[in-house]
Amino acid sequence: xxxxxxxxxxKAVILLSGGLDSTLAAxxxxxxxxxxxxxxxxxPFCLCNKKGGCAHGAREISKNLNLEFVTIDNSDEMLxxxxxxxxxxxxNMNPCLDCRIIMLKKTKEFMSEIGASxxxxxEVLEQRPMSQKRHLLRLVEKESGLEGLILRPLSAKMxxxxxxxxQGLVDRAQMLDICGRSRKGQIELVKEFGINDxxxxxxxxxxxxxxxxxxxxxxxxxxxxxxxxxxxxLKLGRHFRLNPELKLxxxxxxxxxxxxxxxxKSGDSVFRPKEEIAGPTAIARGKMVCQDRQMAxxxxxxxxxxxxxxxxxxxxxxxxxxxxxxxxxPRVEEGLIEKLKI
Ligand code: SF4
Numbered sequence: 001x002x003x004x005x006x007x008x009x010x011k012a013v014i015l016l017s018g019g020l021d022s023t024l025a026a027x028x029x030x031x032x033x034x035x036x037x038x039x040x041x042x043x044p045f046c047l048c049n050k051k052g053g054c055a056h057g058a059r060e061i062s063k064n065l066n067l068e069f070v071t072i073d074n075s076d077e078m079l080x081x082x083x084x085x086x087x088x089x090x091x092n093m094n095p096c097l098d099c100r101i102i103m104l105k106k107t108k109e110f111m112s113e114i115g116a117s118x119x120x121x122x123e124v125l126e127q128r129p130m131s132q133k134r135h136l137l138r139l140v141e142k143e144s145g146l147e148g149l150i151l152r153p154l155s156a157k158m159x160x161x162x163x164x165x166x167q168g169l170v171d172r173a174q175m176l177d178i179c180g181r182s183r184k185g186q187i188e189l190v191k192e193f194g195i196n197d198x199x200x201x202x203x204x205x206x207x208x209x210x211x212x213x214x215x216x217x218x219x220x221x222x223x224x225x226x227x228x229x230x231x232x233x234l235k236l237g238r239h240f241r242l243n244p245e246l247k248l249x250x251x252x253x254x255x256x257x258x259x260x261x262x263x264x265k266s267g268d269s270v271f272r273p274k275e276e277i278a279g280p281t282a283i284a285r286g287k288m289v290c291q292d293r294q295m296a297x298x299x300x301x302x303x304x305x306x307x308x309x310x311x312x313x314x315x316x317x318x319x320x321x322x323x324x325x326x327x328x329x330p331r332v333e334e335g336l337i338e339k340l341k342i
Pocket of ligand 1: 204
């Protein structure tokens, strides 16, 4: 079914993460006469140091390639997958197979909404042990209901012919045969396409970051019913486990201090130093008794600028009834505070 000049262009969705591989896949597919729509998934586990996050990077790439750009939020599904992954975790808390299945199921729905014929991904055969082995690529296709409809241009020549290739919608001769963890093939393509800037070259997912995963494991241990708000808190500040039912999060800079305040929910207590003292904002979440409150004050004051010969005064506000009390911090025991750090 070759296209003629009169035929309407075939539509395909490209999953654009903002990482290198999907960017290269997009550049490769632009050579073919296909109407590409870039799709990006928003998740609370995205790690990107660039301003605006990964969606920003993917949006910029879409702009460069003149592609329509759409985002879909899969936070709820990812939260459930992290709590109980059907196919287990990778080397950290990354449920990669479940994650790919979630994305592709949502893509399938999106494809039928816009009338797209197939989907393109930047996956590279054998690059990631948990999701890119041949049989796992097949499993994901089957589970997502997209058998034969996922084209992986970077590795297509190493994989079975897809339906769009069989139908002549895509020229298989222009597809590549990259395989494995070496990024040599991708680096050559970067030069060929003249790409100067790409965010998250090796992908950016907090679920593969051991520090983030330590906090996540603590959350799962003490609060199995955690919500998106709890996950967003994991991305901010220093975390302290004061007792099995109480956690303290202390901002590390002004931006984190205000971000913490945006995440305060009913039942939380907010700590901050008295006006004349420079120091962090903190949130205590959970059941707090008197001695916990004092310990939280001690920890917050540890990160305040000290007034000479005076105890640090910390204001404690209860978010439920907005009452505030001021507590003074005695000398802080550094070793104890370190022990409570998550
Ligand atoms: S690394 Fe993270 S974003 Fe990537 S597939 Fe695994 S869970 Fe999903």
